[in-house]
Every structure is written in C-alpha cells, then in structure tokens.
Amino acid sequence: MSPGPRVNDPREPIAERRHRLGLRLSSVAQQLAVLAAVPLAPFLAVIAYSFYGDLTALTRNPAGQSLAPALERLLVDMVLLGAVLAVTLWLAVTISRSIRYPLLRLRAGTARLARGELGFRVAAGGLRELAALAEDFNHMAERITEANARLKSSRESFRSLFERGPLPCALSSVRSGGFLAVNDSWLALFGHAREQTLGRAASELSLWADPGQNEGLSRLLRERPTVRNFEARLRRADGGVLDTLLSVEIMALEGEPVWLWMVTDITARKRYELAVSRLNRELENRVARRTAELSQANRELEAFSYTIAHDLRAPLRAIDGYSRLLARDCGSQADLQEGAAHGTDRGRRHLERIHVNVMHMAEMIEHLLAFAHVGRGAMKHSRVDLQRIMGELAQECQPEGARVDIRVGSLPEVSGDASLLRQVFQNLLANAVKFSSRADSPLVEVSGWEEDGWVVCQVRDNGVGFDMDYAGKLFGVFQRLHRADEFQGTGVGLAIVHRIVTRHGGAVRAHGEPGRGATFTVKLPAESPPECEDCPNPAMDAAHA
Amino acid sequence: MDVLLVEDNPDDAELTLMALRDCEAVGELVHALDGAQALEYILAGGPRACRNGARLPKVVVLDLKLPKLDGLEVLRRIRSDERTRRLPVVVLSSSDQESDLRRCYEQGVNSYVVKPVGFEEYLERVSQLGRYWLALNRTQRPEADTEPPASRV
Incomplete structure (x- = not known):
C-alpha cells in the first residue's frame, strides 16, 4: 500500500490524520473477521454432519448391540474434531499474529503518542495493509515530532527575546x-x-x-x-x-x-535635554548681555565720533580763522612798515604752515570719522557689478594734469554692500594712482577672476612700491610708509579697505617692492554670508590692527 | 531783526557774525548763546521776547550742539508753535553725520549747512547763506499769515 499524496501532506492537521488512521484500522479488523470465518465454516459443517450420522446409527439400533462401531466412529469423529480444533487453533494463532498483534501495537502506539511520547515508533509486520498502516503511523509520528520541535524552538527564541x-x-x-x-x-x-x-x-x-x-x-x-x-x-x-x-x-x-x-x-535623555535647554538659555542670556554691551559700546562710539566731528573741528576752525585774520593784519602792517618786510614774510610763512596743518588735521578727523563709519551701520547686500564700478572709478581717480594709464580688465560680479565695496576700490585705485604718478609712464592695472567660491580682484601699479618689511603696518589706522612731503595722505584709506573687506568675510593682501610698484589683492566670498548685524566690528579694534 | 544766530561757541559766533556783516543784505543781527535764550527771543514768555511775532527774524541760523536745549529741540519747538512753524531755520553745524541731517529734515529744517574748517571757505559759505536768505529768498510776512490767531485757545 503506497501512501497517498494526502497522507504525506505536511500541512494536514495532526488530529485529522490521527482520526483518519483510526477509521482505517477498524475497517481492516472487520474484513479480517469475515476472512477468518470463511475457512472455519466447512469444518463446522463436517463436524455437524458426523454427529448427525452417529445419532442416526444409535437410533436405528435400539438394542445398542452395535454401540461399539458407533463408538468407534465417535472416536474417529473425536479425532477429526480434534484435528479440526487444532487447525482452528492454528488459524486463530496465525490470524492473531498477523492481524491482532499489529493492531494492538498500533493501538499502543497511538496511546503513547497521545501521552506525548513522540519518539515511539511502531514495528512493521503482519499483513501488507497493516504494515503500510504502521508505516503511515510512524510517518505521522515523525511529522508531529518535527512540528513539535519547530514550535518548541520558535517558542524558545521568543522566550529568549523576552527574557534576555x-x-x-x-x-x-x-x-x-x-x-x-x-x-x-x-x-x-x-x-x-x-x-x-x-x-x-x-x-x-x-x-x-x-x-x-x-x-x-x-x-x-x-x-x-x-x-x-x-x-x-x-x-x-x-x-x-x-x-x-x-x-x-x-x-x-x-x-x-x-x-x-x-x-x-529616557531619564538620561531628559537630563540632557534639560541641560541643553539650560545651556541654550544661558547662551541666549550671554548673547543678549553681549549684544547689550556691544550696542552700549556702539552708542559710546557714536557719541565719540560725534564729539570728534563737532568739538574737534570747532577749535581748528577758530585757529584757522584767527591765524587768517592775523595774516590780514600783518599784511596791512607790512604796508606801513617797509623795513620789516623780511620779518613779515616769515610771519606769513608761519601762518601759512598753521593753515596747512589745520587743514591736514581737519582731513584726518574727516577720515577717522569715515573709518569709524564703515565699521558700523548695517550692510545692504546686493549683487555688485565690479566692472561698472571700476569703469567709473578709473575716470574719477584720474589726477589733474598727469595722465595715468588705468587699464581695467574683465571683472566678475560679487555679493556685498555696493557703496562700501565702491569705497574699497576707490581707495585702492586712488592709492595706485597717487603712488605711481611720479613714474615715467604711470600704469595701473585692474584684473579679477573667480576661484573656489571667491572673487579675487587685483590692483597693480608701477609706482614707488614699498618695503615688504613694513607690509604689516600698511592696513593700520594713521600708518604711513611715506613722508608727508613725498606723498600726501592721512593713512586711513587702507585701514578702511581692510575693515570693509573683513566685514564682507574677505581678505586683503599687499605685495610690493621699493621702486617696482605694489599689488593689492582683495579676496571676497562670491556669495557673502549674512552678517550678524548685532555684532558689528567695533571701530576700536582697528586701533590694534 | 534780520538774523537770529544761535551759537554757543564765541569764536564760531564771531566768525559767523563777521561773515554775515560782510554781506550788505544783513541789517539787524541778534546772537543767542544757547537754545533757551533763542526760544526766549522767538516765542513769547521770555524777557527779551519778540512781541506777538511781529519782529520775528527773517531767518534763524541754528547750531546743533548747544547747552541746555540742543539745536534739534529748539527746531522742534519752533515747528510746533503755530506762530513760528513756517519760520525759515538754517542749521549751521560742524556735523556732517547722516543721522543729524536726517533728524533735522524730519523736524522740517529749511536748509542744512556744514561748517567748513577753513577760514576763507567758512566766510564764503556764511555770506552766501546770508545773501540767499535775506536778499534772494522771499519770506512770508507774519501779518500775511492766513491763520487767524483766534483759532488758538
């Protein structure tokens, strides 16, 4: 008996399979009972017939004379009966062996399986069908064992997930x-x-x-x-x-x-969150405090600038005014006293020097104010067309009398405060023109390019140049590398350049050689980051520059 | 009165008055030494007040940095008084700060002139100023004011 596909179907529930096996077992037992009855029937008929003959013989011989032969036949019958019984017994034993025992074994197996002894297997034997049945049973027990093992391991893994x-x-x-x-x-x-x-x-x-x-x-x-x-x-x-x-x-x-x-x-997380928010609060407080300090400093600086603008100019005006009036008076006296002409001339010259110095100081005040101004105030960012600005400046910076060849190459756009950047290049260009004006053929070249998110702009001249030893002084306020009688100036222009470029997040470098000109390189971020308006550079730090 | 000069610095005042006298157009000059004195001249209430606005100056030349009341405050008071709100006021200051310019124009100043340091330039600028406001410019006479004084309570 080959097991059908359904028997092997592992998806079939175990209970159902067990039930189907039981049904098959009972039908096999019935068939075997019928099979056993068929060979017994002729023997029983023979015995019955034999007894019937014996009884007939006894009744036909009332005198019982012929009991002996009858008994003989009875004996023969008894022997026959014995033989029949022996055969029957043999048959019974044989049938038991091949049918009942396997059936009992199967029953015992089922019971042990039910008790959970999944390792138990039924020995094969007996009739072919019964052997197949045992095989099926064992197969089923195997499947149950496997399923159980899977269940157990899955439960174990979930348990260990939970436990560990x-x-x-x-x-x-x-x-x-x-x-x-x-x-x-x-x-x-x-x-x-x-x-x-x-x-x-x-x-x-x-x-x-x-x-x-x-x-x-x-x-x-x-x-x-x-x-x-x-x-x-x-x-x-x-x-x-x-x-x-x-x-x-x-x-x-x-x-x-x-x-x-x-x-x-999340206790630790909460604690960190709390710490972070406390830190943030502290930081905000600190920023607010610093901002307040800064705006206080700015207000003071404002007052300071105002004082310079207003109060330092007034005495200068008075000095100039009265020295001019004095010059007028001297002039009229000189007309009267011809002999003192020489002394009057000297007096006039001294008064002239007073005037020149007053005007110089007035200029310094003005430039200092301008310098303070570029460090304060909000920057208005926009796209700045350097090409256009340089074109305009090249004409403005042309000195009276002497011609300076100003060549402006192609320049990129940059992001920044247009008026501040204009001042940067105005100062650089004016410087270049000033210091090259005494060259045989004064030449100022402006060039620019972009590299790695920076806009680089260079102003080069063929003027007097400077000694690189003093390059560090170049961008300081009131720092000059030339005597006043060589080149005029207050020494604020480059400080203003430095300040504006720094405020834009850029850098300015100078390179020079005495007698061979100077090159100023301005590097600005192509896209300027938004400046923190609460923290403008205080103008004071320029004094340390 | 032609010009009321409000100036605390005696040297500046002397130079300014000198320059103003140089131009022929200027008749009577009054010099106030601070803002409070200036308001006494212009507005009623002070001992030297101009009576009923009849003798208001043709132009007020006002310094900004003054003791007591500063120039901006003087300007504000002039502009907030009905009698003087059209009075020509010229600020003459050392300051060329953008913020000062803005505040003055916001208060309705008629002109803003920066004092130069150089003497010749100063004289020239102030005489120009005098000539402009006294000879060239037409000022509305106080009695021609269309606002009836009765409208004020």
Whole structure:
C-alpha cells in the first residue's frame, strides 16, 4: 500500500490524520473477521454432519448391540474434531499474529503518542495493509515530532527575546493586574527581585511616581488596544524616579488576556535635554548681555565720533580763522612798515604752515570719522557689478594734469554692500594712482577672476612700491610708509579697505617692492554670508590692527 | 531783526557774525548763546521776547550742539508753535553725520549747512547763506499769515 499524496501532506492537521488512521484500522479488523470465518465454516459443517450420522446409527439400533462401531466412529469423529480444533487453533494463532498483534501495537502506539511520547515508533509486520498502516503511523509520528520541535524552538527564541532582550518587558494579567512574567532588563531597571514582582500589580509595587499618569494610561487603554510611547514617571525600588516612555498592548497568553509592557528609559535623555535647554538659555542670556554691551559700546562710539566731528573741528576752525585774520593784519602792517618786510614774510610763512596743518588735521578727523563709519551701520547686500564700478572709478581717480594709464580688465560680479565695496576700490585705485604718478609712464592695472567660491580682484601699479618689511603696518589706522612731503595722505584709506573687506568675510593682501610698484589683492566670498548685524566690528579694534 | 544766530561757541559766533556783516543784505543781527535764550527771543514768555511775532527774524541760523536745549529741540519747538512753524531755520553745524541731517529734515529744517574748517571757505559759505536768505529768498510776512490767531485757545 503506497501512501497517498494526502497522507504525506505536511500541512494536514495532526488530529485529522490521527482520526483518519483510526477509521482505517477498524475497517481492516472487520474484513479480517469475515476472512477468518470463511475457512472455519466447512469444518463446522463436517463436524455437524458426523454427529448427525452417529445419532442416526444409535437410533436405528435400539438394542445398542452395535454401540461399539458407533463408538468407534465417535472416536474417529473425536479425532477429526480434534484435528479440526487444532487447525482452528492454528488459524486463530496465525490470524492473531498477523492481524491482532499489529493492531494492538498500533493501538499502543497511538496511546503513547497521545501521552506525548513522540519518539515511539511502531514495528512493521503482519499483513501488507497493516504494515503500510504502521508505516503511515510512524510517518505521522515523525511529522508531529518535527512540528513539535519547530514550535518548541520558535517558542524558545521568543522566550529568549523576552527574557534576555535589552528592552525592559513585563506581562501582567488584565484580570488581576498582577505581573505574570518580567525580564531581566525590567528587573535591572526597577531594582526589584523577580519573586517580589511576580503576582503583584504595578500599584502594589508603587511603580507609578505619579498615580495620575496611571489613570491617564488606563483611560487610553480603554479606548484602544495599544498605547505607544506614553511618557510616564516610574519609581524604582530604591525610590529613584525614572522618566520613561511606556508602550502597552493587549495580547492573549494561553487564552488569558494579558498586558505586554515595554519600557524605554529616557531619564538620561531628559537630563540632557534639560541641560541643553539650560545651556541654550544661558547662551541666549550671554548673547543678549553681549549684544547689550556691544550696542552700549556702539552708542559710546557714536557719541565719540560725534564729539570728534563737532568739538574737534570747532577749535581748528577758530585757529584757522584767527591765524587768517592775523595774516590780514600783518599784511596791512607790512604796508606801513617797509623795513620789516623780511620779518613779515616769515610771519606769513608761519601762518601759512598753521593753515596747512589745520587743514591736514581737519582731513584726518574727516577720515577717522569715515573709518569709524564703515565699521558700523548695517550692510545692504546686493549683487555688485565690479566692472561698472571700476569703469567709473578709473575716470574719477584720474589726477589733474598727469595722465595715468588705468587699464581695467574683465571683472566678475560679487555679493556685498555696493557703496562700501565702491569705497574699497576707490581707495585702492586712488592709492595706485597717487603712488605711481611720479613714474615715467604711470600704469595701473585692474584684473579679477573667480576661484573656489571667491572673487579675487587685483590692483597693480608701477609706482614707488614699498618695503615688504613694513607690509604689516600698511592696513593700520594713521600708518604711513611715506613722508608727508613725498606723498600726501592721512593713512586711513587702507585701514578702511581692510575693515570693509573683513566685514564682507574677505581678505586683503599687499605685495610690493621699493621702486617696482605694489599689488593689492582683495579676496571676497562670491556669495557673502549674512552678517550678524548685532555684532558689528567695533571701530576700536582697528586701533590694534 | 534780520538774523537770529544761535551759537554757543564765541569764536564760531564771531566768525559767523563777521561773515554775515560782510554781506550788505544783513541789517539787524541778534546772537543767542544757547537754545533757551533763542526760544526766549522767538516765542513769547521770555524777557527779551519778540512781541506777538511781529519782529520775528527773517531767518534763524541754528547750531546743533548747544547747552541746555540742543539745536534739534529748539527746531522742534519752533515747528510746533503755530506762530513760528513756517519760520525759515538754517542749521549751521560742524556735523556732517547722516543721522543729524536726517533728524533735522524730519523736524522740517529749511536748509542744512556744514561748517567748513577753513577760514576763507567758512566766510564764503556764511555770506552766501546770508545773501540767499535775506536778499534772494522771499519770506512770508507774519501779518500775511492766513491763520487767524483766534483759532488758538
């Protein structure tokens, strides 16, 4: 009997297979009973006939004279009967052996299987069908064993997930509230012993630091089967309070509804958050304080500039005014006293020097104010067309009398404050023109290019140049590398250049050689970052430049 | 009165008055030493007040940095008084700060002139100023004011 495809179907439920096997067993037993009855029937008929003949012989001979032959025949019959019985017995034993024993073995196997002895196997033997049956049985037992093993290993892995997982988990009975199982992480988190926890409810363990939260969670769980990341403050065995995110969901465990609790400890995170927000607050305070200080400094600077503008100019005006009046008076006196002509001339020259110096100081004040101004005030960022600005400046900076060849190459656009950048290049160009004006054929070249997000602009002249040893002084306020009688100036122009370029997040470099000209290189970010308007460069730091 | 000069610095005042006298157009000159004195001249209430606005100056030449009331405040008071709100006021200041210019024009100044440091330039600028406001410019006479004084309570 070859097992049909259905028998081998592993998806068939075990109970059903067991039932089908039982049905087959009973039908086989019935068939065997019928088969056993068929060979017995002729023997029984022969015995019955023989007794019938004996009885007839006795009745025909009332005198009983002929009892002996009858007894003889009876004896023969008895022998025959014995033979028949022997054959019957033999048949019975044979049938038992090949049918009943295997059947009993199968029954015993079924019973042991039912008791859970999955390792038990039935010995094959007996009729062909019965052998196939035993084989089927064994096959089924095999499948049950495998299925059981799979179930067991899956349960084991889930159990170990629960038991040894890093997430603190617990199961509690919905009916009683008592904990049914807790894992090691849970115990480690809360500091309770396992036996202390099991069977007790969360409230009995004083797990809730804030009982109001317990009510809140219960309310949520009445509305839905799952609550995720409920912020709860839970108490440890030692009284310490934890900030946690609690996830709770309902599930069935062996038919009983249970809550599965999962806890994420966010105490440290909370502490960090608190620390970060405290730090932020402190930082904000500090920034506010610094801003206040800065705006105070700016206000003072404003007052300072105002004082310079207003109060330092007034005495200069008076000095110039009265020295001019004095010159007038001297002039009229000179007309009267011809002999003193020489002395008057000297007096006139001295008065002239006073005037020149007054005007120089007035210029310095003006430039100092301009310098203070470029460090303050908001910058208005826009796209600046350097090409156009340079074109205009090249004409403006042309000195009277002497011609300077100013060549402007192609220049890129840059982002920045147009009027401030204009001042940068005005100062550079004016410088270049001034210091090259005494060359045989004065030449100023302006070139520009873009590299790696920077706009580079160069102003080169073939003028007197400078000694690189003093390059560091070049951008300081009132720092000059030339005597006043060589080249006029206050020494603020390059300081202004430096300040404006720095405010744009750029840099300015100077390179020169005495007698061989100078090159100023301005590097500006092509896209300027938004300047922090609360922290303008205080004009004071230029004094240290 | 033609010109009221409001100037605390005696040297500046001397140079300014000298320059103003140089131009023929200027008749009577009054010099106020601070803002409070200036308002006494212009507005009623002070001992030397111009009576009823009949003798208001043709132009007020006002310095900004003054003791007591500063120039800006004097300007504000002049502009907020009904009798003087059209009075020509010229600021003559050392400051060429954008913020000062803005504030003055916001208060309705008629002109803003920066004092130069150089003497010759200063004389030239101030005489020009005098000639412009006294000879060239037409000022509305106070009695021709269309606002009836009765409208003020």
